[in-house]
Amino acid sequence: MAGPRVRLSRERVLRAALEIADTHGLSSLTIRSLAEALGVKPMSVYYHVANKEEILDGIVDLVFSELYVPTVGADWESEIRRRAHSARQVLKAHPWAIPLLESRTTPGEATLRHHDAVLGTLRAGGFSRELTAHAYALIDAFVYGFAVQEASLPFEGPDSVGEVAEPIMALMAEGAYPHMVDMAESYYTQPGYDFADEFEFGLTLILDGLAKAAR
Amino acid sequence: MAGPRVRLSRERVLRAALEIADTHGLSSLTIRSLAEALGVKPMSVYYHVANKEEILDGIVDLVFSELYVPTVGADWESEIRRRAHSARQVLKAHPWAIPLLESRTTPGEATLRHHDAVLGTLRAGGFSRELTAHAYALIDAFVYGFAVQEASLPFEGPDSVGEVAEPIMALMAEGAYPHMVDMAESYYTQPGYDFADEFEFGLTLILDGLAKAAR
DNA sequence: CTCCGATTCGTACTTAGTACGAGACGCTAC
DNA sequence: GTAGCGTCTCGTACTAAGTACGAATCGGAG
Numbered sequence: 269m270a271g272p273r274v275r276l277s278r279e280r281v282l283r284a285a286l287e288i289a290d291t292h293g294l295s296s297l298t299i300r301s302l303a304e305a306l307g308v309k310p311m312s313v314y315y316h317v318a319n320k321e322e323i324l325d326g327i328v329d330l331v332f333s334e335l336y337v338p339t340v341g342a343d344w345e346s347e348i349r350r351r352a353h354s355a356r357q358v359l360k361a362h363p364w365a366i367p368l369l370e371s372r373t374t375p376g377e378a379t380l381r382h383h384d385a386v387l388g389t390l391r392a393g394g395f396s397r398e399l400t401a402h403a404y405a406l407i408d409a410f411v412y413g414f415a416v417q418e419a420s421l422p423f424e425g426p427d428s429v430g431e432v433a434e435p436i437m438a439l440m441a442e443g444a445y446p447h448m449v450d451m452a453e454s455y456y457t458q459p460g461y462d463f464a465d466e467f468e469f470g471l472t473l474i475l476d477g478l479a480k481a482a483r
Numbered sequence: 484m485a486g487p488r489v490r491l492s493r494e495r496v497l498r499a500a501l502e503i504a505d506t507h508g509l510s511s512l513t514i515r516s517l518a519e520a521l522g523v524k525p526m527s528v529y530y531h532v533a534n535k536e537e538i539l540d541g542i543v544d545l546v547f548s549e550l551y552v553p554t555v556g557a558d559w560e561s562e563i564r565r566r567a568h569s570a571r572q573v574l575k576a577h578p579w580a581i582p583l584l585e586s587r588t589t590p591g592e593a594t595l596r597h598h599d600a601v602l603g604t605l606r607a608g609g610f611s612r613e614l615t616a617h618a619y620a621l622i623d624a625f626v627y628g629f630a631v632q633e634a635s636l637p638f639e640g641p642d643s644v645g646e647v648a649e650p651i652m653a654l655m656a657e658g659a660y661p662h663m664v665d666m667a668e669s670y671y672t673q674p675g676y677d678f679a680d681e682f683e684f685g686l687t688l689i690l691d692g693l694a695k696a697a698r
Numbered sequence: 699c700t701c702c703g704a705t706t707c708g709t710a711c712t713t714a715g716t717a718c719g720a721g722a723c724g725c726t727a728c
Numbered sequence: 729g730t731a732g733c734g735t736c737t738c739g740t741a742c743t744a745a746g747t748a749c750g751a752a753t754c755g756g757a758g
Contacts, residue, residue: 275705276705276706298744298745298746299745299746299747300744300745300746308706308707309706309707309708310707310745310746310747311706311707311708311709311747311748312705312706312707314746314747314748315704315705315706316705319746319747320745320746320747340662366585367582367583367585367586368582369631369635370581370582370631370634370635371582371635372635373635380659380660380663381659381660383660383663384659384660384661384662384663385662387662387663387665387666388661388662391662391665397665397666397669397670398670400666400670401666401670401671401681402681402684402685405629405632405678405681405682405684405685406625406681406684406685406688408628408632409624409625409626409627409628409629409631409632409685410621410624410625410628411624411628412624412628412631412632413623413624413625413626413627413628413629413631414620414624414628416584416585416624416627416628416631417620417623417624417627419585420584420585420586420587420588444595444596444599445595445596445598445599446599446603447555447599447600447602447603447606448595448598448599448602450602450606450612451602451612451615451616454612455612455613455615455616456616463620466616466617466620466621467620469617469620469621470617470620470621470624473621473689473692473693473696474688474689474692476692477688477689477691477692478688481688490736491736491737513713513714513715514714514715514716515713515714515715523737523738524737524738524739525714525715525716525738526716526717526737526738526739526740527736527737527738529715529716529717530735530736530737531736534715534716535714535715535716
């Protein structure tokens with residue numbers, strides 16, 4: 269059953285944890301399931317990480333490491349745009365990571381490197397420190413907030429509307445939420461609607477606004 | 484020891500749960516702690532809620548019910564601005580709720596009513612359905628994302644910088660994150676800096692952009 | 699081959715969610 | 729008042745999961 273006995277390592281532990289979260293969801297990531305995936309006994313994991321918190325911090329940083337890192341010095345607008353799209357992509361691929369990003373207050377290396385690059389790109393793009401701070405907060409709030417919305421959308425496509433719980437539909441039908449119903453019926457459920465497009469609109473509006481402010 | 488024996492109810496259960504989360508943090512909210520706060524035995528709680536998930540859904544909706552609900556028909560910009568500030572305030576008061584807002588996919592009544600009012604305000608303000616969808620996504624992403632940032636900021640004021648873990652500071656000192664260090668030293672830690680101001684900047688930029696798009 | 703630090707694991711305690719069914723309460727009809 | 733019956737509360741106990749503690753094992757250096 270066992271292979272040629274591979275040594276454990278913090279790296280392998282985190283990789284395996286990431287994989288479990290990706291394939292079976294965050295709630296399936298337990299020390300025991302992790303140990304099993306590694307072909308090892310639970311307590312062995314604890315030699316490489318202090319506790320589960322550290323594992324969570326670790327996989328969040330792994331997710332961060334997947335983000336496109338903007339090039340300091342290149343055209344700020346396209347770099348920031350690219351990294352925003354990248355972030356959306358990555359968070360969509362690891363939706364379980366979204367609730368974690370906040371609770372983790374111990375940023376990892378990839379996380380710090382990433383933020384540093386964003387700040388650098390803006391500064392090199394001619395943004396004052398003040399405007400950089402504004403821009404940084406605004407862009408990240410949007411990107412992150414958008415990912416959250418996308419992950420928790422009750423209906424995210426023309427097909428999945430039916431999945432909304434019945435009591436809600438009942439209330440909706442009763443006319444309790446007229447505007448939601450109107451939007452749902454006349455817009456969100458129309459063929460061709462894609463929530464992802466909202467991202468482009470918002471990002472463009474923000475970048476345009478920042479560009480104007482930077483002048 | 485017991486008072487005049489007050490009946491339990493879903494309402495009382497949720498109120499008590501909210502209070503525990505507010506005062507001792509979300510992790511202290513367990514069925515047992517909740518039962519004790521209610522002067523009751525753990526399993527009694529389960530007559531009023533199906534499981535802990537339902538409790539979480541419930542307190543999230545309670546938090547939503549604290550938000551300012553915009554008046555449909557009134558000036559959209561000031562209404563939306565007011566509700567944005569309200570949201571920030573509320574989320575700041577219940578930071579534990581932030582990670583929850585996403586994971587909960589079963590919106591409560593207050594949540595739905597709130598969203599309906601926002602949509603209605605925009606529509607009544609002359610926004611097309613398309614622009615309403617854009618605006619709604621953009622504004623909420625920003626408001627929510629901002630709250631997240633605020634809650635997880637490594638340093639959120641001139642004083643608390645020292646709280647950042649040492650390894651990070653060490654790396655920073657080594658010059659690994661020059662732009663972060665620069666911003667931290669020359670801007671974030673300057674007296675008078677308040678992260679909250681970033682909210683105003685972002686919100687105004689967004690509302691201005693939307694106003695222009697609405698014309 | 700022996701010794702030693704680096705790893706791995708066995709055992710077991712603790713906290714937490716909650717299934718199941720019995721018991722207590724209090725109101726209603728006789 | 730009292731029997732009867734929903735409504736509500738709780739006693740018991742099982743399961744899952746994190747992890748403390750120290751023993752067992754492994755693999756390379758001398």
